[in-house]
Amino acid sequence: MTGSGVNGxxxxxxxxSERRGVRVTVVGxxxxxxxxxxxxxxxxxxGRPTTAGVTLVSRRPxxxxxxxxxxxxxxxxxxxxxxxxxxxxxxxxxxxxxxAQVAVAERALRSxxxxxxxxxxxxxxxxxxGLDAVARAVxxxxxxxxxxxxxxxxxxxxxxxxxxxxxxxxxxxxxxAGGPGCARQRRRALRGTGTEWRDGEFVRRAGFSGRExxxxxxxxGGRDAYLADLAEPELLAAAxxxxxxxxxxxxxxxxxxxxxxxxxxxxxxVEGAPGxxxxxxxxxxxxxxxxxxxxxxxxxxxxxxxxxxxxxxxxGGGGALPAGAMGLASVDDPLPLLRxxxxxxxxxxxxxxxxxxxxxxxxxAPSAGNLSEGVQDRG
Amino acid sequence: xxxxxxxxxxVVLGALFGVALRxxxxxxxxxxVGGWRELRGDELR
Numbered sequence: 278m279t280g281s282g283v284n285g286x287x288x289x290x291x292x293x294s295e296r297r298g299v300r301v302t303v304v305g306x307x308x309x310x311x312x313x314x315x316x317x318x319x320x321x322x323x324g325r326p327t328t329a330g331v332t333l334v335s336r337r338p339x340x341x342x343x344x345x346x347x348x349x350x351x352x353x354x355x356x357x358x359x360x361x362x363x364x365x366x367x368x369x370x371x372x373x374x375x376x377a378q379v380a381v382a383e384r385a386l387r388s389x390x391x392x393x394x395x396x397x398x399x400x401x402x403x404x405x406x407g408l409d410a411v412a413r414a415v416x417x418x419x420x421x422x423x424x425x426x427x428x429x430x431x432x433x434x435x436x437x438x439x440x441x442x443x444x445x446x447x448x449x450x451x452x453x454a455g456g457p458g459c460a461r462q463r464r465r466a467l468r469g470t471g472t473e474w475r476d477g478e479f480v481r482r483a484g485f486s487g488r489e490x491x492x493x494x495x496x497x498g499g500r501d502a503y504l505a506d507l508a509e510p511e512l513l514a515a516a517x518x519x520x521x522x523x524x525x526x527x528x529x530x531x532x533x534x535x536x537x538x539x540x541x542x543x544x545x546x547v548e549g550a551p552g553x554x555x556x557x558x559x560x561x562x563x564x565x566x567x568x569x570x571x572x573x574x575x576x577x578x579x580x581x582x583x584x585x586x587x588x589x590x591x592x593g594g595g596g597a598l599p600a601g602a603m604g605l606a607s608v609d610d611p612l613p614l615l616r617x618x619x620x621x622x623x624x625x626x627x628x629x630x631x632x633x634x635x636x637x638x639x640x641x642a643p644s645a646g647n648l649s650e651g652v653q654d655r656g
Numbered sequence: 657x658x659x660x661x662x663x664x665x666x667v668v669l670g671a672l673f674g675v676a677l678r679x680x681x682x683x684x685x686x687x688x689v690g691g692w693r694e695l696r697g698d699e700l701r
Contacts, residue, residue: 494692495691495692571695572692612700615695615700616700619695619696619700624694624695625694625695626692626693626694626695627692627699628690628691628692628693629690629691629692629693630689630690630691
């Protein structure tokens with residue numbers, strides 16, 4: 278992105294009006310917001326532009342100035358320093374910190390736009406799902422939790438469910454964090470109370486309990502993961518009515534366990550290291566018990582931004598999502614979204630084998646080296 | 657003073673025990689059998 282300047286109220290780039298397609302406003306110019314804007318400006322599968330320009334809204338004028346110096350004139354920058362600007366768009370992608378998303382989402386819905394939210398705090402996700410009535414009243418869709426986890430994990434859960442006659446359990450685990458906001462949210466989640474869905478009710482468990490060794494795509498491998506205050510159980514339980522168990526865990530180290538109760542004295546890094554998610558589905562097919570595991574290895578901010586952007590383009594392009602509030606696990610057909618994510622480099626993998634006990638036998642299935650290469654290429 | 661000495665001895669013993677476990681590989685996680693394969697083709701159709 279290079280080029281158009283910023284003034285107090287913003288500047289529209291001349292090329293924006295020349296592009297045809299969806300008008301998308303990205304609210305929040307953090308690492309996810311900016312990457313999502315970049316994804317939105319990319320070409321579609323046919324090589325043509327997918328948006329009629331992207332508007333980026335931020336409350337930080339210094340950040341906008343910095344971005345304007347390196348951006349194309351396809352991006353319009355709007356400052357929200359002194360008040361929220363009008364959200365004139367087909368789709369509004371909300372990439373602010375989780376707690377600030379509900380107000381923006383409601384305003385965007387009332388302005389007549391579809392809304393895609395990236396927030397992952399369970400309380401905020403619940404509040405966003407509470408906008409269902411507003412969304413239905415205006416005939417628009419609000420997609421809640423459209424990031425890496427939740428988001429990509431929910432899409433994989435829906436995709437995997439097609440392999441079962443009955444899905445009984447879904448267990449999600451995540452390693453890593455995106456930008457600083459995501460790292461702070463991860464810490465809050467580890468401090469909070471974990472929630473599991475068990476036999477028709479939510480069971481509260483202490484944070485940092487329920488340790489489980491989870492295997493992520495290479496090179497991350499096996500990590501201890503713990504229950505934390507995460508949104509997936511609620512989104513999955515809503516999307517799979519017959520589900521017996523749903524849980525979500527965060528991979529953490531002993532150092533995390535020691536430091537989590539204390540205030541964060543050293544700021545989180547601007548860009549997190551490569552992370553991963555893992556989705557395990559258990560259920561029945563043809564009368565037999567079946568277990569399917571999917572995983573994704575990527576920088577969490579990249580995967581989150583790509584997921585949010587692809588969902589935004591899907592909504593703006595008339596994708597078949599009903600009016601109302603929904604998580605991505607409630608999407609009827611996740612394949613177009615997963616295909617587009619794969620085209621953009623966010624590639625899912627499936628685990629073939631069994632975890633535990635023995636060493637790798639000779640000739641065991643190859644690891645997903647191509648996945649890690651993909652992450653490094655896009656670093 | 658005696659309590660302090662006991663505390664120091666306890667810490668030293670604990671550290672020695674930890675080092676012994678570490679060297680023995682007692683904290684080594686089990687390995688996984690199998691591997692990850694990228695979803696492609698028919699699986700995304």
